[in-house]
Amino acid sequence: xxxxTQSQPxxxxxxxxxxxxSCTYDTSESDYYLFWYKQPPSRQMxxxxxxxxxxxxxxxxxxxxxxxxxxxKSFSLKIxxxxxxxxxxxxxxYREYGNKLVFGAGTILRVKS
Amino acid sequence: xxxxxxxxxxxxxxxxxxxxxxCRSLDFQATTMFWYRQFxxxxxxxxxxxxxxxxxxxxxxxxxxKFLINHASLTLSTLTVxxxxxxxxxxxxxxxxxxxxxxxxxxxxxxxxxxx
Numbered sequence: 001x002x003x004x005t006q007s008q009p010x011x012x013x014x015x016x017x018x019x020x021x022s023c024t025y026d027t028s029e030s031d032y033y034l035f036w037y038k039q040p041p042s043r044q045m046x047x048x049x050x051x052x053x054x055x056x057x058x059x060x061x062x063x064x065x066x067x068x069x070x071x072x073k074s075f076s077l078k079i080x081x082x083x084x085x086x087x088x089x090x091x092x093x094y095r096e097y098g099n100k101l102v103f104g105a106g107t108i109l110r111v112k113s
Numbered sequence: 114x115x116x117x118x119x120x121x122x123x124x125x126x127x128x129x130x131x132x133x134x135x136c137r138s139l140d141f142q143a144t145t146m147f148w149y150r151q152f153x154x155x156x157x158x159x160x161x162x163x164x165x166x167x168x169x170x171x172x173x174x175x176x177x178x179k180f181l182i183n184h185a186s187l188t189l190s191t192l193t194v195x196x197x198x199x200x201x202x203x204x205x206x207x208x209x210x211x212x213x214x215x216x217x218x219x220x221x222x223x224x225x226x227x228x229x
Contacts, residue, residue, distance in 0.1 A: 035217070037220075042222070043151075043204065043206075043222070043223050044220065044222045044223065045157075045206065045208070045220035045223075046220075047217060047219065050215070050217060052215075089154075091156060091157070098162065098170075099145060099162075099210055099216055099218070100147070100159060100162065101147075101157075101159070101218060103156045103157050104156065105155075105156050106154075106155075106156050108154075
């Protein structure tokens with residue numbers, strides 16, 4: 001079974017600075033999708049970014065970008081120009097057969113003003 | 114686009130009663146929806162996959178007679194917690210899967226269930 005590991009339970013960043021959240025996964029598949037979701041205190045899960053494994057180009061969405069290293073099975077999320085509204089729990093997820101998502105344990109991101 | 118609603122947002126019920134939670138995809142049709150359970154400061158635990166017009170597929174360890182799922186239309190899935198007990202108190206989240214080449218799960222806002 002696929003597993004997703006987020007090794008950082010908590011991270012802090014100063015407002016306007018950059019932070020990187022780590023994620024590694026284990027799979028024997030060659031084609032798959034990876035996601036980062038954000039869960040703010042409201043607990044609404046929000047899609048941040050999506051990466052298709054067959055695409056070598058790293059996905060970007062405004063201030064959010066990923067560093068996808070397929071050989072290393074690493075999928076980190078970089079948040080640039082951090083804002084107070086970025087404070088949330090961030091989940092890395094792998095989409096497996098049947099469109100089911102396997103989630104990591106999550107990383108709590110705190111943004112300091 | 115890709116908005117998913119969930120109702121109710123909060124529910125308190127007495128032990129032994131049943132509670133129904135609705136999940137709706139508002140601006141797209143979803144053949145597949147998912148139901149998760151989340152404990153405080155923990156990750157999401159998949160309970161079941163709901164497919165329109167067919168029986169739900171439950172994850173190992175999830176009691177299908179306890180958590181009844183019905184996916185009667187392309188925009189609505191319901192989760193009924195039958196004979197609820199205090200240990201069923203939790204945060205329940207649904208998601209709906211978009212179709213097409215970039216299938217993605219979009220999540221509802223969740224339902225907090227408290228069983229007294």
